[in-house]
Amino acid sequence: xxxxxxxxxxxxxxxxxxxxxxxxxxxxxxxxxxxxxxxxxxxxxxxxxxxxxxxxxxxxxxxxxxxxxxxxxxxxxxxxxxxxxxxxxxxxxxxxxxxxxxxxxx
Amino acid sequence: xxxxxxxxxxxxxxxxxxxxxxxxxxxxxxxxxxxxxxxxxxxxxxxxxxxxxxxxxxxxxxxxxxxxxxxxxxxxxxxxxxxxxxxxxxxxxxxxxxxxxxxxxxxxxxxxxxxxxxxxxxxxxxxxxxxxxxxxxxxxxxxxxxxxxxxxxxxxxxx
Numbered sequence: 091x092x093x094x095x096x097x098x099x100x101x102x103x104x105x106x107x108x109x110x111x112x113x114x115x116x117x118x119x120x121x122x123x124x125x126x127x128x129x130x131x132x133x134x135x136x137x138x139x140x141x142x143x144x145x146x147x148x149x150x151x152x153x154x155x156x157x158x159x160x161x162x163x164x165x166x167x168x169x170x171x172x173x174x175x176x177x178x179x180x181x182x183x184x185x186x187x188x189x190x191x192x193x194x195x196x
Numbered sequence: 197x198x199x200x201x202x203x204x205x206x207x208x209x210x211x212x213x214x215x216x217x218x219x220x221x222x223x224x225x226x227x228x229x230x231x232x233x234x235x236x237x238x239x240x241x242x243x244x245x246x247x248x249x250x251x252x253x254x255x256x257x258x259x260x261x262x263x264x265x266x267x268x269x270x271x272x273x274x275x276x277x278x279x280x281x282x283x284x285x286x287x288x289x290x291x292x293x294x295x296x297x298x299x300x301x302x303x304x305x306x307x308x309x310x311x312x313x314x315x316x317x318x319x320x321x322x323x324x325x326x327x328x329x330x331x332x333x334x335x336x337x338x339x340x341x342x343x344x345x346x347x348x349x350x351x352x353x354x355x
Contacts, residue, residue: 107309152301158316168309
């Protein structure tokens with residue numbers, strides 16, 4: 091079951107640099123492991139993560155199989171205005187999940 | 197860094213030949229293909245292009261001794277004022293011995309305020325991890341860290 095954990099400060103002063111943390115539960119199957127029968131387990135990973143702040147992209151990442159299972163990412167942004175941060179994960183086999191969080195800037 | 201020169205056709209053929217020889221040796225374990233330092237260099241070249249790769253400005257925080265290669269915390273930070281005129285555009289992380297040389301690409305901008313990214317990675321072996329940052333003026337900066345892994349990420353584990 092896909093489940094996202096997001097940590098965005100609820101409040102911030104205008105101009106503050108705030109940390110954003112996002113975790114998506116996902117197996118991140120590398121495509122290099124084999125079953126007991128010797129067959130390769132097909133790759134199943136999240137390939138892309140995007141964060142938008144009031145519609146504008148502020149952070150984007152490309153993931154490779156070397157990103158650990160349940161990919162966690164932390165980054166920073168300047169709190170410019172109150173609004174919504176939207177997160178999107180896209181991956182193999184049509185994986186697509188979104189989440190959002192609000193921030194109040196004073 | 198002389199070993200970051202683009203790999204020549206001759207070197208590539210030499211590597212392919214030695215790989216073929218290895219393939220004929222009967223082996224008990226089935227090992228996945230391993231990235232080589234040449235693949236690391238060419239993956240970095242794909243990002244940097246013909247630009248010069250400087251050393252410095254980038255800091256790669258990763259434990260020097262890792263017990264479990266399946267999840268290794270990693271933080272990359274870059275010394276930058278993060279103003280519209282002078283900021284970090286992207287951070288790229290590479291490894292030497294995983295099956296693929298790439299770990300992740302991270303695209304930020306002046307609005308980030310602080311050029312720092314953390315995530316958790318997999319390491320299949322004790323190896324070198326390289327972080328490259330592209331600045332807004334088009335220059336590239338890098339750093340590398342050697343990591344010792346006692347339990348490798350499970351690329352060879354049988355399910």
